[in-house]
Amino acid sequence: MLHFISNSWGYYLCTLLLLLLFSCEKIKSGPDQEDWDHEVQFEIQGVQDVEEVPLLARKASTSAAPEMQQPSKVMVHTDLVDMGGFDAVMSITEDVPTQFMGRGQPIRTAERNRAATGQAVAARHITSLSPGSRYRIVLFKVGATPNDLTYVGQREGIVGGSAIRIGTYRNTQYRWYAYSFNNPAAIDTLTPSLGTVPIQPTGGSPSSRQDFAYATGVLTTGDVIGGVNKLQDIVLTRKTSRIIVEINGRGMFSGIHLANPRFGNNAGLIRGNFRLSDSSYREINGDLGANNSASNPHADGYSVPIGQDSVRGLDFKRRYTFYTPADGVSSRELIVSIDELHLRSSRVREDNGVLEDRIRQFNGLTFRFPGFIPKAGKSYFVSIKLVESAITIGTTQWARHNVFRNATGPSTEDGIKEYLFRYDNPLYHNHAASPPNDYFKNDIYSIVRGKNICELIYPENTWDLPTPADFQALEVLSGKRQPMQDNNWSMVITPTVSAAGAPGYPHGNLVFTPVGYKARDGVGEPIQEYNPRSGFFAGTKGYWRTKTPATFAQVNYSLFNTGMIDVENFPETRLANIRCVRKK
Numbered sequence: 001m002l003h004f005i006s007n008s009w010g011y012y013l014c015t016l017l018l019l020l021l022f023s024c025e026k027i028k029s030g031p032d033q034e035d036w037d038h039e040v041q042f043e044i045q046g047v048q049d050v051e052e053v054p055l056l057a058r059k060a061s062t063s064a065a066p067e068m069q070q071p072s073k074v075m076v077h078t079d080l081v082d083m084g085g086f087d088a089v090m091s092i093t094e095d096v097p098t099q100f101m102g103r104g105q106p107i108r109t110a111e112r113n114r115a116a117t118g119q120a121v122a123a124r125h126i127t128s129l130s131p132g133s134r135y136r137i138v139l140f141k142v143g144a145t146p147n148d149l150t151y152v153g154q155r156e157g158i159v160g161g162s163a164i165r166i167g168t169y170r171n172t173q174y175r176w177y178a179y180s181f182n183n184p185a186a187i188d189t190l191t192p193s194l195g196t197v198p199i200q201p202t203g204g205s206p207s208s209r210q211d212f213a214y215a216t217g218v219l220t221t222g223d224v225i226g227g228v229n230k231l232q233d234i235v236l237t238r239k240t241s242r243i244i245v246e247i248n249g250r251g252m253f254s255g256i257h258l259a260n261p262r263f264g265n266n267a268g269l270i271r272g273n274f275r276l277s278d279s280s281y282r283e284i285n286g287d288l289g290a291n292n293s294a295s296n297p298h299a300d301g302y303s304v305p306i307g308q309d310s311v312r313g314l315d316f317k318r319r320y321t322f323y324t325p326a327d328g329v330s331s332r333e334l335i336v337s338i339d340e341l342h343l344r345s346s347r348v349r350e351d352n353g354v355l356e357d358r359i360r361q362f363n364g365l366t367f368r369f370p371g372f373i374p375k376a377g378k379s380y381f382v383s384i385k386l387v388e389s390a391i392t393i394g395t396t397q398w399a400r401h402n403v404f405r406n407a408t409g410p411s412t413e414d415g416i417k418e419y420l421f422r423y424d425n426p427l428y429h430n431h432a433a434s435p436p437n438d439y440f441k442n443d444i445y446s447i448v449r450g451k452n453i454c455e456l457i458y459p460e461n462t463w464d465l466p467t468p469a470d471f472q473a474l475e476v477l478s479g480k481r482q483p484m485q486d487n488n489w490s491m492v493i494t495p496t497v498s499a500a501g502a503p504g505y506p507h508g509n510l511v512f513t514p515v516g517y518k519a520r521d522g523v524g525e526p527i528q529e530y531n532p533r534s535g536f537f538a539g540t541k542g543y544w545r546t547k548t549p550a551t552f553a554q555v556n557y558s559l560f561n562t563g564m565i566d567v568e569n570f571p572e573t574r575l576a577n578i579r580c581v582r583k584k
Helices: 002-027 468-475
Strands: 038-048 074-077 087-093 106-113 120-127 134-142 149-158 164-168 173-180 196-199 213-220 227-238 240-251 255-258 271-275 280-285 317-325 332-348 355-372 379-387 391-393 396-398 403-405 419-421 491-493 510-512 542-545 551-555 565-569
Touching: 038 134, 038 149, 038 173, 074 355, 087 355, 134 164, 149 164, 173 227, 240 255, 240 332, 271 317, 332 379, 468 551, 468 565
Parallel strands: 038 227, 240 379
Antiparallel strands: 038 120, 038 164, 074 087, 087 379, 106 120, 134 149, 134 173, 173 213, 196 271, 213 227, 240 317, 255 332, 271 280, 332 355, 391 396, 403 419, 491 510, 542 551, 551 565
């Protein structure tokens, strides 16, 4: 009998222990306590910028989607700036392109309605966090006042994974904080007594960017024992400034082959500590500390595809994304540094006219944007348009090379083929090597929108056709010479103001290589007065159009400085080369 009772007590004890074990397993959903009777589940949906985008009136069409009025505020703009090897047009605007590294996939648009009419007047775009990105939830119990908070616990979750589960009490008010750096790296545990998250400026690498976003809220748990409050639609708000830097090689007719843009110490980006309680930055510093700089390797850039956003050639526009804390108050000079820039340009081979690539190198570049005041949660577009440098002769700035029509490339927005500059001035070996798209007739004076051929070269209105007087000024200039090579010749002018040469350009001289003219347009039309690599080389002449349709510059072979350039009238239907000058 005693044995039976002993066995019964043993049974009940084992049963009690098992119940306690299961009960403890449930309690572990909370971080530290052992008597939770409720639970809260957290799950992140996406991230949004802080600003609202105004909505245009809906059209009367069947489309129900509102149209967005994109911001277009220009914060900084410069005209042509001499960079020592090329020129640049620079700007900062809030008109951010739709294609760049780290943009995220659109989820939905949250609309704000006008109270009186219920009509949508503004919206915020919500995009996804990258799959696999980590986020952290921190929970506090609210006491007698909203600011009376007692730390409960914290958990780390993964976008696309299971929801975070934290144990709570029933009928209790809690303050929660959620934040993410939008990357897959583990997030350091928050020190509750400090309540701040350290944030560094970074490049756009998906594995290490500090694209910091944050959300907070208050909830009151339900009354059901073992019940669950679910927060599955949390949208974080970006608390860094996102800066998209675009290096645009279209004005140098080249692809961006290599560029590693960076921001060094005191170059406009800052580090700071983000305080969760009031969504503010503390201990802001432009000295980036041990990191020394925020940088993007070339591989982390985004090349805009050909045919989109006015891109006509491979890698003509490359975009790099940066993130930085911002207080929205301090005016800083934004300084983009590129230690080494490689451009990929095409040239025509002298022997057969086949295109081949050349890599042009520019070193130690610094692009400055004064008076920049970034705001947390906003995105900015930093545009750096590279422009082929000119060679100054007197009061005229000459293009280094002739114009050609890119007949095989995509059409422009005007429906025409693009006009570009050649990379250099080859001494062609024969007629077949001389490109047929380098000769132009008299239809180049008003092609579209009243603009001549040079005015249409990107960026528009930078270049113009030379006047007869511009060529006459070259004729009276001393220092011209005509070197010969294999019974070919060219005219070389050493500028009075030194111009950049190698490794960005073949040299720093102004060169005119004569290739005759064509009497009329048409396939197979022969080239006149062009005798390459023959005993009659001295009979070769060069012809360049001027701003006056029937007036041409004729470049002659001469043993004297005078007589090399004649400005004469010929039939304006004659096809000749074009050399642009900077607009005066």
